[in-house]
Amino acid sequence: MSLSARIFLLYVAFMSIAGYVLVNSVLNEIKPAIRQTTEETLVDTANLLAEILREPLKTNRLSDVALTDIFSAYGQRTLVANIWGVDKTSTSHRIYVTDAAGQVVFDSADVAVGQDYSRWNDVYLTLRGQYGARSSTEVFNGEPSSVMYIGAPITDQGKIIGAVSVSKPNHTLEPFLEKARNRLILQSVLVIAIGLLLGLLFTWWLTRELRRLQQYALAVAQGQRPALPIGKVTSGELNELATALESMRVELEGKAYVERYVQTLAHEVKCPLTAIRAATELLQSPMTAEERQRFIDNIDSESLRMQQMLERLLDLAKIEQQQGLNTRKAVDVSELWQAIIEGQAARIVQAKLQLSNHLTDPLVVQGDPFLLRQAFTNLLDNALDFCPEGGVIELYAQAGPATVTLTLTNTGPQIPAFALARLTERFYSLARPITGKKSTGLGLNFVQEVAVLHAGALQVGNIDKGVAASIQISIH
Incomplete structure (x- = not known):
């Protein structure tokens, strides 16, 4: 499993567990919170009624027609209220009053007058000066529902003369509970979805940064010279890691580079030096003028070979250390090739070769004109070296x-x-x-390096009756 998949799955697991725990905790708190709010409202209502009903209870006027009509009208009122999206059309309070002994002397529902409620907690505790409240299960429209009762003492000159209880069925709170629960779940789903999206974006960003470093490290391991991904890697720590990798690459590559070049140079110089030394020793012996000239020519030839080898090695070493082009400008390769061909005109005529240049239109690329000229010259030199007298050389281009x-x-x-x-x-x-004779063996290697610096490649292969060398160059 990839690192990005592991990070994302871990994040999903964390978000899922955290979201479940949070939503479940809040859902468990909604019902108690709403009931606590309802209870607080019932306390206020009961105490307000206790003040209103003091005189009627004291003077035994609770059964008056006027008071009964008031509570009857209250219970029959048609309400027009929309509370947080829930329509409320009727009242749901029940009110009853007991005397100091707990006997019901008034009931807005007219079902408990004369009954002894002294054992109910709302009455029992209230008549003793304590907070009286109870919850009982009752049936409404065939469905059981708990009912909350809150009592308040009715006092006269500091003496409790009775109690008033106000009730509210909990089923009337269910629409609000359901509404709050649905809203919470919807919002939680949205928050979790946004969190997962952010987690996905973060995972993508992090793995993209790490992938760039990985690609850079793999390219270095394959012997390539990739550009340091600083700037593309936006994290400060990852930028530091990229810089450290580049420093390590430079140090290791530098040591290996010097070692490799010393070994190859020693190997290649050994043969011409041996030939020169042998010719020198032979020149010390008696010989004819013709033989002496032949050995002098050998020394000159081998010295020239070593000089060319060293010059090519210096050029190659310089270009191999480049991470990119130091000079980049518009270059018309058609014009450049024409100048190179004209420079080799004498050799072409001398070898009786037919060279067909099909680059008739301007062909502009972005590159280093000096390096491109050297690379193209190497390709033409190779073609001239291997083309027999009277042979044909052709140059053409394909633009993509x-x-x-x-x-x-x-x-x-x-x-x-x-x-x-x-x-x-x-x-x-x-x-x-x-x-x-053989060349230094550095020409095509140099051409390949130039092609790589121009985001291209070199291909050499056989064709019908000859050889084809193709160099690809990026236009931009």
């Missing part, structure tokens, strides 16, 4: 949406199968068919 591919073909011997995979290998070279 983002790249230009320049292909140079020449007739002549094809590349042996065993050499195809090694053509761009440093110091690897095939003998020229005309002279039988």
